Structures are given as C-alpha cells and as structure tokens.
Amino acid sequence: MPKVKIPRKSTAVDMTAMCDVAFLLLTFFILTTKFRPQEAVQIDIPSSTAQIPIPESNIMMFQIAPDGRIFFGLDDQNTRMKLLDRLSATYELALSEEQRETFKLLETWGVDIRNLPEFLSMSVDERAKFKEPGLNIDTTGGAHQVEDLILFSRQENNDLRIAIKGDKNTEYRHFDALINALQNRRVNKFNLITSAKNAQE
Numbered sequence: 492m493p494k495v496k497i498p499r500k501s502t503a504v505d506m507t508a509m510c511d512v513a514f515l516l517l518t519f520f521i522l523t524t525k526f527r528p529q530e531a532v533q534i535d536i537p538s539s540t541a542q543i544p545i546p547e548s549n550i551m552m553f554q555i556a557p558d559g560r561i562f563f564g565l566d567d568q569n570t571r572m573k574l575l576d577r578l579s580a581t582y583e584l585a586l587s588e589e590q591r592e593t594f595k596l597l598e599t600w601g602v603d604i605r606n607l608p609e610f611l612s613m614s615v616d617e618r619a620k621f622k623e624p625g626l627n628i629d630t631t632g633g634a635h636q637v638e639d640l641i642l643f644s645r646q647e648n649n650d651l652r653i654a655i656k657g658d659k660n661t662e663y664r665h666f667d668a669l670i671n672a673l674q675n676r677r678v679n680k681f682n683l684i685t686s687a688k689n690a691q692e
Contacts, residue, residue: 537659539685549650551641554599555657559665560625563640564599565651571595573647574640581639584608601625604636628668637672645676653681 534554549570554562565571575594579586582604586594590611601623602610613621627636645651653673657666673681 534656534658536656536684536686539683543682545654545682545684546652549648549652551644551651551653552599553653553655553669554601555655555661555665555669556625557658557660559661560601560623561628561637561665561669562599562601562623563626563637564597565644565648566598567648568595570644570648570651571597574644577643577647578604578607578639581643582607586611603627604639628672635672635675637669638676641673641676641678645678653678654684655681656684 534556548566550566552564552566554564556562565574572591572595575586575591578584584605584607586608590608593611594607600607600610603624603626610618610621610623626640641653655666655669673679
C-alpha cells in the first residue's frame with residue numbers, strides 16, 4: 492500500500508510583535524541617550540596609573556585650558572539654578588527667564604560673572620564661536636569670583652565632589668591659583684582627572 496503523502500504547507504511567522512519590540516527599544520534609546528556636550532575648550536589630560544574613578548553625579552568641575560583659562564561646571568541642574576539665584580543676588584544680575592533657561596543647560600562656562608547676562612543672550616552658534624576668557628580668579632581689588640562659586644555651590648549641595656581637569660601643557664601656576672582658591676574655602680580634597688596609563692610604561 493503506497494504511503495500517504497501529507498501536503499506541505501508554508502509556515503507563516505507573524506513578525507508584528509518583533510517589529511513592535513524593535514521600534515520600542517529604538518525609541519527608548521533615542522529618548523534616553525545623552526549626547527556629549529560640546530566642551531568650551533579642548534583639553535588634553537595627562538596620563539596616570541591611578542585607578543580611582545570619580546563619582547557619576549554631584550560633580551563640581553573645573554577645567555583649566557593650556558593657556559590658563561579656567562572654566563566651571565555643575566552636573567546637577569537643580570544645584571545649577573540655585574547657584575544662579577545666589578549669583579544674581581550677590582552680583583546684582585538682571586536675568587530674563589530665557590537667559591535662566593540657557594544657563595540651566597550650560598555644562599561648563601568661563602566668563603566673568605558680571606558678564607553672564609551678555610553671554611547668556613548669545614545664540615548657540617555665537618557662543619560656539621565665542622572665545623570665553625575664563626573665570627576671574629584674580630583676588631586683587633576684592634574679586635573672589637571662583638571662591639564664591641565654590642562656596643555658593645557647596646552651600647546649595649553639600650554632596651558635591653570637586654574635580655579638576657587640566658591640560659598636560661598647562662603651567663603649574665594656574666593649578667596653584669585654583670588650589671589656593673579651594674583652600675581659602677577650606678576645600679582640601681578634590682579629584683584630578685587623568686587618562687589611563689599602563690603601569691609598565
């Protein structure tokens with residue numbers, strides 16, 4: 492008796508659910524990705540064998556350019572806005588709501604505090620082309636802007652950790668001026684940001 496041949500049927504796989512999952516994942520990553528902000532100055536950090544990572548949040552960052560210009564930044568937006576309120580009151584800054592929103596998004600900046608309103612009024616393209624002069628760290632004439640930034644920021648957020656990112660070609664005197672400002676505000680513990688180096692080098 493001949494074998495009964497079962498007719499072959501093509502298997503239909505419904506890909507709808509898989510497509511939905513793929514697009515959901517894509518949407519999630521697009522909405523949650525934080526792009527690296529454009530830095531105010533390019534810094535070539537020195538190498539080190541140290542393996543202690545800096546914290547991922549609550550960072551007060553100082554950047555020192557090769558020519559000695561100092562830039563400042565806070566990673567927490569709430570602390571950033573509280574700092575702006577203190578600066579506005581101390582330095583009598585008249586800031587619009589639009590300028591405040593611009594400051595809220597600034598990762599780092601380096602201008603005289605008294606020139607902040609003018610700096611914040613610039614467009615994104617104008618700020619990108621503008622060579623920021625750096626913070627005023629000269630204490631002659633009663634100016635203590637860097638010390639005020641340190642004091643006000645720590646008063647608004649006591650969990651802040653301080654990190655210094657300096658170029659390997661920056662002269663030591665610029666580091667020394669910043670360290671003196673930190674010590675004047677009784678800050679003796681901070682992180683120096685370096686790149687990884689092979690211990691055998």
